[in-house]
Every structure is written in C-alpha cells, then in structure tokens.
Amino acid sequence: MKAPGFAGGWLLPREEVVDETEKHFDRMVAGLQSGSVNRRDFFRCAALLGVSLTTVTEVLSATPIAQAAETYALPPNWNPYPFSWA
Amino acid sequence: MKDSAVPNSAPEAKLTSDAIEQLKALKPKVGHSRYDLAVPAIARWNTFWKKGVSQWAGDVLVYDTQSKPERMLLGTEFLINQNVHVAGSLAFDWVLFGESMKRFHEAKVATTSVAASPSAYYPPTSVCMGDDVAEFKKLAMPIAQFFRKKGYKEVEAVWLLEVHPSWFSISRQKGFQAGLDDPAVQEVSKIKVVDTNPVLKNDDAQAIAEAALQQHPSLHLFIMLAHQYVGAAAAVRGAGRRDVWVAASDLDEGTATRLLHGGWPVMITYSPPISGAGLADANVMGKILLGKKPPLIISSQGTVTTPENAKKAYAKDWGGTAIPFK
Numbered sequence: 542m543k544a545p546g547f548a549g550g551w552l553l554p555r556e557e558v559v560d561e562t563e564k565h566f567d568r569m570v571a572g573l574q575s576g577s578v579n580r581r582d583f584f585r586c587a588a589l590l591g592v593s594l595t596t597v598t599e600v601l602s603a604t605p606i607a608q609a610a611e612t613y614a615l616p617p618n619w620n621p622y623p624f625s626w627a
Numbered sequence: 628m629k630d631s632a633v634p635n636s637a638p639e640a641k642l643t644s645d646a647i648e649q650l651k652a653l654k655p656k657v658g659h660s661r662y663d664l665a666v667p668a669i670a671r672w673n674t675f676w677k678k679g680v681s682q683w684a685g686d687v688l689v690y691d692t693q694s695k696p697e698r699m700l701l702g703t704e705f706l707i708n709q710n711v712h713v714a715g716s717l718a719f720d721w722v723l724f725g726e727s728m729k730r731f732h733e734a735k736v737a738t739t740s741v742a743a744s745p746s747a748y749y750p751p752t753s754v755c756m757g758d759d760v761a762e763f764k765k766l767a768m769p770i771a772q773f774f775r776k777k778g779y780k781e782v783e784a785v786w787l788l789e790v791h792p793s794w795f796s797i798s799r800q801k802g803f804q805a806g807l808d809d810p811a812v813q814e815v816s817k818i819k820v821v822d823t824n825p826v827l828k829n830d831d832a833q834a835i836a837e838a839a840l841q842q843h844p845s846l847h848l849f850i851m852l853a854h855q856y857v858g859a860a861a862a863v864r865g866a867g868r869r870d871v872w873v874a875a876s877d878l879d880e881g882t883a884t885r886l887l888h889g890g891w892p893v894m895i896t897y898s899p900p901i902s903g904a905g906l907a908d909a910n911v912m913g914k915i916l917l918g919k920k921p922p923l924i925i926s927s928q929g930t931v932t933t934p935e936n937a938k939k940a941y942a943k944d945w946g947g948t949a950i951p952f953k
C-alpha cells in the first residue's frame with residue numbers, strides 16, 4: 542500500500558507528491574532562468590518546498606544575474622578585507 | 628582596541644552628503660543576517676541600520692536567523708546568492724558562525740557586524756560595537772552601593788552564563804568580573820559569586836534560577852548579562868523574593884518597566900548603544916561600497932542604567948525617542 546501524502550489539497554500517494562514537488566521545482570528553475578521568478582522568491586519557495594540548500598545554491602550559481610537590474614559595479618581593486626588580523 | 632577603534636561620532640564613521648548622493652546613483656544592494664529579530668535590541672539595531680541604508684541603497688534585504696543555528700548558513704547563502712556585496716551579520720555563537728563567515732570571505736562579500744565579531748578566524752571587514760569590557764565593569768560599583776545602602780557589606784550572587792558564548796558575552800563577563808574584583812567595589816560591598824550556571828534561553832534560565840533560589844537561601848543577586856535575564860527575573864518574581872535582585876543587560880520593555888517601577892527584581896542594566904551602532908553599521912557599508920577603507924572598529928557607548936536614569940538612557944541610546952514603557 543502506498544503511503545499517502547498531501548499536495549494541492551488532495552491526499553496523494555507519496556510518489557505522486559514527490560513527482561509534483563519535482564515538477565514545481567522544475568517550473569521554478571525555468572522561471573528563474575527566464576527572469577519571471579526573482580532570485581529571492583526562488584530561494585524562499587525552494588526552502589518551502591524542502592529542496593536542499595546545496596541544490597538551491599547550485600541552481601542560483603548556474604543562473605547568471607540579470608545585469609539590467611544591477612547598476613552598481615564594484616569599485617576598482619575591490620578588497621573586501623583590507624585589514625590583516627594575523 | 629584603542630589603536631584601531633574610532634568613535635561613532637568621528638568623521639570616519641559618517642557619510643558625507645556627497646557620498647550619499649554617489650551611493651544613491653549607484654543603487655547598491657545591501658543585506659543583513661540577524662541572530663533573532665524577536666530580541667528587542669536586535670530588532671531596533673535592524674531598524675536604525677535600515678533607516679541609514681534606506682537613504683541610498685537600491686535594495687535592502689534582511690534575513691532572520693531566529694536564533695536557530697541551522698538557519699545561519701541559509702542566511703549566509705541567501706545574501707551571497709542575492710549578489711549582495713556588503714552583508715551585515717549578527718551572530719551570538721562564534722564557533723557555529725565561523726563557517727558562515729568563511730563563506731562570506733570566499734565569496735568576496737565584505738561584512739560588517741554589530742556588537743560582536745562573529746568569528747575569530749574570519750573576522751568582518753568592520754565591526755560596530757561598544758567596549759564591553761570597560762562598560763560592564765562600570766556596573767559593579769552601583770550594585771555594591773545599592774546593597775551597602777540596604778545594609779549588606781557582603782552578598783551572595785549566582786551568575787548565569789550563556790551556554791553558547793559570543794565574543795561580546797565573554798567581554799561582558801570579563802569586564803563585570805574585573806568590577807567585582809576591584810578593591811574599591813569590595814570596600815563598599817563584597818559581591819561573592821557562590822555558583823555559576825550555563826543557560827540557553829529564557830525558559831531554562833527561569834528553571835535554573837528557581838533551583839538556585841532553593842539551593843542558596845541567602846542569595847541576593849542574580850547576574851545575567853544578556854536577554855535571558857527575563858528568566859531570572861521571572862523566577863525571583865514568582866518566588867516573591869523581595870530581597871533578591873537581578874543585574875541584567877539591554878533596555879527593553881522588561882528591564883525598562885521594572886526600573887521605572889522601583890527596580891525590582893531588575894535593579895540595574897546596561898543599555899547598549901542601539902542607534903549609535905545601527906547607524907554606524909549603515910554608514911560603514913556605504914564607505915565599503917564606495918571603495919573606501921573603513922575603520923576596523925567603530926565604537927559606540929551605551930549607558931549603565933538604574934531607575935534614576937532609565938528615561939534618559941533610553942532617549943540617548945534609542946535615537947532620541949522617549950521611553951515607550953510605563
């Protein structure tokens with residue numbers, strides 16, 4: 542007997558819930574790549590879906606950030622840690 | 628610290644109007660990952676920081692770790708993945724947060740920190756904090772004077788310590804201990820620590836304080852120099868022990884109300900520099916984003932607070948606002 546799961550308001554067999562989750566995540570990845578889902582929402586929704594942090598960061602790292610939205614450019618010779626504590 | 632710190636009133640800790648205009652044109656994105664926004668002092672640090680960066684930032688992100696260690700790395704990854712170039716961090720556990728700071732360093736994301744350096748191995752670019760060693764030492768004498776007025780030349784105390792100490796909680800402890808060891812303080816009234824207990828949250832602090840009241844019937848003072856003072860105060864109040872007091876930290880609703888109502892069970896607290904450190908945190912982010920080398924440490928000063936100066940301390944440390952608690 543299949544263990545029941547909950548998705549979309551209906552009790553579904555666990556395999557179908559997993560399948561639904563994967564499809565949902567695939568749609569989110571597509572949305573992220575097309576620009577219809579922003580990176581913040583992607584991160585938040587992936588956490589809600591229970592997707593592992595490793596997977597989320599892999600997808601985000603592989604998806605270039607939309608340059609149009611970014612007007613800030615790092616100063617030349619960017620050195621975020623100018624002090625030496627050694 | 629003397630060699631590397633500048634006060635938050637110094638020009639190095641301020642943004643000029645020209646710098647603000649430059650930042651406004653650049654629209655940089657900034658973020659902060661906070662230990663727990665349910666802690667009033669942290670929520671207000673966040674408010675003042677937001678007020679500062681909102682003058683010029685294109686986007687402002689905040690991640691609440693909710694005091695859950697497992698959320699620390701999520702917050703770090705969130706900020707890195709949002710392409711934030713300067714991230715603020717406020718973590719109380721320096722061991723657990725080392726990994727988080729390592730990731731910020733590896734991602735070349737500059738970091739600031741309010742109140743504490745989260746990692747000794749991967750320190751932030753700039754820290755906005757008080758000198759807790761010097762400041763918490765100042766709490767000892769008013770406590771001794773308080774007990775002397777009541778006729779006690781010597782009192783027994785139980786010290787509750789944070790189970791996951793941060794850089795600043797250790798600084799507070801060192802400072803306060805130095806105060807207790809000061810012969811001038813001992814001359815007024817000797818505060819004898821008869822027991823120390825580690826505590827995690829308000830609830831276990833209360834249970835441990837309740838047990839300590841049973842174990843040490845001649846106890847007159849609990850020392851809990853962090854927000855878990857709430858648990859110790861609840862235990863004293865619950866036991867109806869009008870001869871036991873609490874030395875606390877922070878000037879939130881709990882401490883403020885108790886101080887305004889005569890100082891029992893909380894008789895003294897340290898009001899951290901909320902607006903001073905929060906605004907300095909915002910300013911230093913702006914400097915970093917403009918490619919300027921920020922001060923290593925920006926020091927802000929809070930206030931040793933008793934019933935006599937509670938209102939004044941709140942106004943000074945919370946951005947000039949009147950104390951909202953009665």
